[in-house]
Amino acid sequence: MNPDELLFAETHEWAKVADEDGAKVATVGISAFAVEQLTDLVYMELPSVGTAVEAGSEFGEVESVKAVSPLYSPVTGEIIAVNTGLPDSLETLNADPYNAGWILKVKLTDESSLSKLLDYGAYQKQCAEEG
Amino acid sequence: MTDSLARTPLYDWHVARNARMVDFAGWSMPVQYSSIVEEHHATRKAVGVFDISHMGRLRFDGAGADKFLDRLLTRRVIGIEQGLIRYSLVTNQAGGILDDVLVYHLADASGTPFHLLVVNASNRAKIVAWVEQHLTAADDVKFRDQTTDTAMIAVQGPRALDALQPLVDVQLSDMKYYSGQVANIVGHAGIVSRTGYTGEDGCELIVAAEAAHAIVERLFVNGDSLGIRPVGLGARDTLRLEAAMPLYGHELSETIDPFQAGLGFAVQFKDRDFIGATALKELKIRPNQPVRVGLEMTSKRVPREHYPVLAGGEAVGEITSGTFSPTLERPIAMAYVQPKAAELGTELTVDIRGRAEVARVVTLPFYQRESK
Numbered sequence: 468m469n470p471d472e473l474l475f476a477e478t479h480e481w482a483k484v485a486d487e488d489g490a491k492v493a494t495v496g497i498s499a500f501a502v503e504q505l506t507d508l509v510y511m512e513l514p515s516v517g518t519a520v521e522a523g524s525e526f527g528e529v530e531s532v533k534a535v536s537p538l539y540s541p542v543t544g545e546i547i548a549v550n551t552g553l554p555d556s557l558e559t560l561n562a563d564p565y566n567a568g569w570i571l572k573v574k575l576t577d578e579s580s581l582s583k584l585l586d587y588g589a590y591q592k593q594c595a596e597e598g
Numbered sequence: 599m600t601d602s603l604a605r606t607p608l609y610d611w612h613v614a615r616n617a618r619m620v621d622f623a624g625w626s627m628p629v630q631y632s633s634i635v636e637e638h639h640a641t642r643k644a645v646g647v648f649d650i651s652h653m654g655r656l657r658f659d660g661a662g663a664d665k666f667l668d669r670l671l672t673r674r675v676i677g678i679e680q681g682l683i684r685y686s687l688v689t690n691q692a693g694g695i696l697d698d699v700l701v702y703h704l705a706d707a708s709g710t711p712f713h714l715l716v717v718n719a720s721n722r723a724k725i726v727a728w729v730e731q732h733l734t735a736a737d738d739v740k741f742r743d744q745t746t747d748t749a750m751i752a753v754q755g756p757r758a759l760d761a762l763q764p765l766v767d768v769q770l771s772d773m774k775y776y777s778g779q780v781a782n783i784v785g786h787a788g789i790v791s792r793t794g795y796t797g798e799d800g801c802e803l804i805v806a807a808e809a810a811h812a813i814v815e816r817l818f819v820n821g822d823s824l825g826i827r828p829v830g831l832g833a834r835d836t837l838r839l840e841a842a843m844p845l846y847g848h849e850l851s852e853t854i855d856p857f858q859a860g861l862g863f864a865v866q867f868k869d870r871d872f873i874g875a876t877a878l879k880e881l882k883i884r885p886n887q888p889v890r891v892g893l894e895m896t897s898k899r900v901p902r903e904h905y906p907v908l909a910g911g912e913a914v915g916e917i918t919s920g921t922f923s924p925t926l927e928r929p930i931a932m933a934y935v936q937p938k939a940a941e942l943g944t945e946l947t948v949d950i951r952g953r954a955e956v957a958r959v960v961t962l963p964f965y966q967r968e969s970k
Contacts, residue, residue: 507634509922509929510898528951530900532634532922533832535951 468565470499474581475590476523476541479504481565482584484542484575491575493542497529499564500594507532508557513570518546520573522580527570540573543580548572606651607749607807611814615828623719625652628830637833638924641796642965644825645755647817648834650795654722655744655804656729658713662738667701667713669872670732672856672865678703680711683776683791687856687864688717688725689874693881694852695859696728697721698844700793702778707787714789714804716750718846732873749810753817754800754829754837756967761821762801765813766790770801783809784816795834797841797965836921839930842892842963848903848918849890849932855881858934860890860962888915888934892964893946893957895929898922901948901957907933908947908954914939917948923964930964931957 473481479501482493502508510530520526520540527538550569553559560568585593603626612619617628628649630637640646658667668675673686680703688696702714717725726743733741753762759770767782768790778791786809794800805813818826835845844850844859855878856865865878895901901920906913915935923930931948939946942961947954 506630507922509900512899530898530922532836532900532924533629535900535902 468494470565471587473565473587474541474584475587476539476584477593478539478541480539480541482541482581484581491578492547493544493573493575494569495541495571495573496564496569497538497560498590498594500598501536502560502564502568505529505531505536508560511554511557513549513551513554514546516546516549519576520544520546520571522577522583538570540571541580541584542573542575543577544573544575546571547574604652604746606649607810608649608651608751608814611811612649612828617828617830620831622831623652623722625719627652628828630830630832631828634830634832634836635924637827637829638836640825640827641755641798641829641833641837642925643756644827645753645757645761645800645821646796646827646829646833647814647821648752648754648829649749650752650802651745651749651807651810652719653745653750654715654717654719654725655748655750656715656717656726657742657744658715659710659740659742660738663711663713664703666733666737666739667715668870670729671699671701672872672874672878673701674866674870675701675703675713676870680705681777681779682774683778683793685776685864687861688728689856689872689878690852691874691877692852693855693874693877695846695850695854695856696852697725698846698850698861698864699725702789702791704778704780704789706780720847747807748804749807751803751805751810751814751817752794752796752800753803754794754796754798756799757821757824757826758798758800761817761824761826762790762803764820765816775799783813786813788813795841795843796837797843797963798837798967835919836924839919839921839932840923840925840963840965842932844890844932845919854934855884855887857882858887858889886937888936889940890918890962891933891935891940892960892962893917893920893931893933893948894926894960894964895931895948896956896958898929899950899953899955900929901931901933901950901955906949907935907939907957908949909935909939909944914946925965932962935959
């Protein structure tokens with residue numbers, strides 16, 4: 468996926484919403500900027516399939532040598548898939564954060580929070596201010 | 599990054615190397631250039647260069663310098679052979695640790711002896727005030743804070759001496775560990791010492807602020823084929839933690855005494871008196887104090903500062919520093935725990951954000967270089 472096709476949370480997660488079998492499903496990951504800022508990733512903890520997540524709530528954590536960072540869901544729904552191989556190959560997040568580095572697929576139960584997400588341009592602007 | 603932060607003489611050099619700059623004790627310092635793990639391995643396997651100009655450098659000249667410092671430090675200063683450096687502590691009257699320091703006894707180019715105290719950046723103002731508070735005209739000591747007039751550069755790793763030797767007019771391999779001397783460093787007068795804070799062999803340089811840039815550039819030309827790398831504070835922390843070196847504000851504070859910290863070797867009572875001696879004699883025999891231990895984790899979750907340490911569900915202590923060890927490839931930590939939980943091999947748990955993770959008490963240091 469190309470980052471300009473994605474929506475971003477201020478907390479650096481991305482979401483790509485698509486129709487799957489008549490339901491809206493969001494693929495969720497973390498941005499290249501976040502991965503670069505974290506550097507030296509050593510551990511990632513992910514939830515299991517079936518867990519309900521809410522936009523803005525914590526669903527997992529990623530740990531670097533220096534610090535631990537919570538992962539926040541950019542969407543509300545139920546987790547239908549988890550990239551379980553990712554914690555054992557965290558370098559994938561550096562190499563390909565928007566494709567192979569996906570983290571969750573969430574079947575949306577409430578789409579109202581999507582409007583709070585940023586497009587890539589607005590997100591890049593935020594990163595430039597933080598960077 | 600605000601302009602109120604102090605800059606070392608190498609600030610522009612860091613920025614030119616794309617360092618990520620952070621506020622450390624009021625200084626704008628590089629936390630990393632590439633990655634903490636890469637910089638860590640470069641220091642363990644080749645040579646790493648650290649700007650440590652933020653550390654305080656306090657110079658004491660005059661006939662009474664050794665006597666004055668002897669009164670301020672927990673370890674004997676009078677009689678330190680010229681050319682040697684000692685690790686020591688500054689304590690207050692209650693025996694609380696104000697700072698951990700290195701004291702140098704050197705002679706300048708004309709042969710006149712002087713003493714130098716290298717103190718933590720975070721404690722510099724406190725120690726300067728402490729010195730000024732205790733110094734009287736009768737002491738016959740000329741005290742100068744030379745921190746901002748000078749730069750300090752650490753060159754550390756198995757190839758550190760190879761990288762540095764061509765720049766200096768002293769034979770580094772002939773210098774003992776914890777010794778130092780005034781030297782000519784590519785045409786600039788400075789101090790070379792066999793000291794460091796990484797657990798590796800190496801040297802530290804103290805040079806005039808305006809000479810720092812040229813010296814570092816030369817060092818990188820020489821060290822290029824050796825795998826020389828600039829190293830930030832991030833890897834400085836993982837390196838010192840693997841070497842189990844205490845860091846003030848974490849393992850050391852005014853409420854921790856030297857004996858709990860395992861620094862009893864730096865407290866000498868015999869035939870001398872110093873500020874805090876009376877209190878420290880009492881503290882030394884105080885029973886059941888928490889002691890500093892090393893912990894190794896079985897899971898990959900990293901214990902961080904202040905996380906509770908438990909034995910059989912009961913709180914027995916607290917983490918003071920924790921990280922993911924790049925060398926051991928697992929999380930490690932230092933903690934203060936009750937003596938009953940401090941025995942080597944004891945299985946404890948650390949409460950990592952609400953979940954108990956298994957930790958084992960292990961021998962410190964976590965890493966020790968092979969002796970040559």
